[in-house]
Amino acid sequence: MEPRQILRTAELNALGHSRHKISKLVDAGQLHRIDHGIYCTSRPSGDYLLRALQRSRPHLVFTGKTAWQVYEKKHISVPVHALVPRNRHRSGSPYLRITTASTTPHRLIDGLRIATPVRAALDMPTKDENWAVWLLEKQYPGRTGQAELEEDLAAFRKIPKRLRELVARAAVGGDSMTERILFRVLRGRGIVMEQNKLVGHYFRDGVSEKHKLIIEVNGYEYHRTRDVLVKDHWKANDAHIRGYRHLTYSDACIDMHLHSVVAQIEALIAGEERLSAPVWNCHSALRATHREWK
Incomplete structure (x- = not known):
């Protein structure tokens, strides 16, 4: 053979x-x-195992940690976790753990039936909730992320409380991990920013209509060219003209000084007058060259 x-x-x-x-x-x-x-x-291992199980039971939809491992291209652990409709055979095996559901929303990935990210997040163990949140953020990125999330949520007759809580924690719509980290932390502190929102002529990284605040997170590789720098300045000016307060942080600011960035944003929203030290005195990226900034 x-x-x-x-x-x-x-x-x-x-x-x-x-x-x-x-x-x-x-x-x-x-x-x-x-x-x-x-x-x-x-x-049997990896997608070879998944294909064998799917051949045995074509109605299986791989979910939970297994779906997360497929989306993240990680090693597939055993037993594999899968959904079946409630009227289907539900017994498991040493290789398979079954969960029944009234609906089994899924995507086809390389011919495998993989639960939608929202369904997979719902089926992940409580101890892995942070991974579930990150799954939502990574699988619903960019300008279409929020719309795609809402489309997948519509498959549920009633959105379970646990899933609502996971979605509320997730910074959906971000273009980079740095953005997601900042906006996720802000969400945890009650400051919800709509990501990749169109205001005027420009898409903004984060917008709070409640606080009339726009936050931009600029990565060095993309934002160092002249044309992008010109657009960044016009975007910032446009925000002020439209009545928004506007804050811009580099990716290094978020990576190195997340706590200080969050504190600054909270102080602004609270109306506190909190003056910061000169950047060359406090920012790790600049301490070695602080004399050039004076």
Whole structure:
């Protein structure tokens, strides 16, 4: 038999393997029984295992930690977690743990049925809730992120409380990990910024209409060219003209001084007059060259 084949009992019989011989091959480690009537010719792991399980049960939708591992391209741990409709066979196996659901929303990824990120986040263990939040942030990025999130949420007849809480924690719509970190921390402190929101002619990284505040997070690689620098200045001026307060931070500010950035934003919203020290005295990125800034 060729390696990495997925075979049903009938196919093994057609190759001349009786039930007794199949058992002997399994005992010898030459065949691996994955599910009732399904065998692999090599040790099952990764998407090979998922494909074997999906061939056995075409209605399976991989969810929870398994879906997260697929989205993140990580090692697939065993047992695999999957959803089935409530009217389907629900018994598991050493390779498979089953959860039943009234709906099984999913995406096709390389031919595998993978739960939508919101469904996968809901099915992740409580101890992995931070990973669930990060899954939502990474799978609903950019200007279309919020709309895609709402479309996937619409598959639920009623959004479970736990999922609402996970979504509320997630900084959806960010273009970079740095943005997501800042806006997630602000959300945790009750400051909700709409990400990638169009105000006037420009999309803004974070907007709070409640506080009339716009926050931009600029990465060095993208924002160092002349044309982008010109646009950044016009965007900032446009925000002020439209009546917003405007704050800009570099990615280094968030990476090195997140606490100070958050404190500054909170102070501004609270109306506190909190003067900061000269940047060359407090910013790690500039201390070595502070004389050039004086």
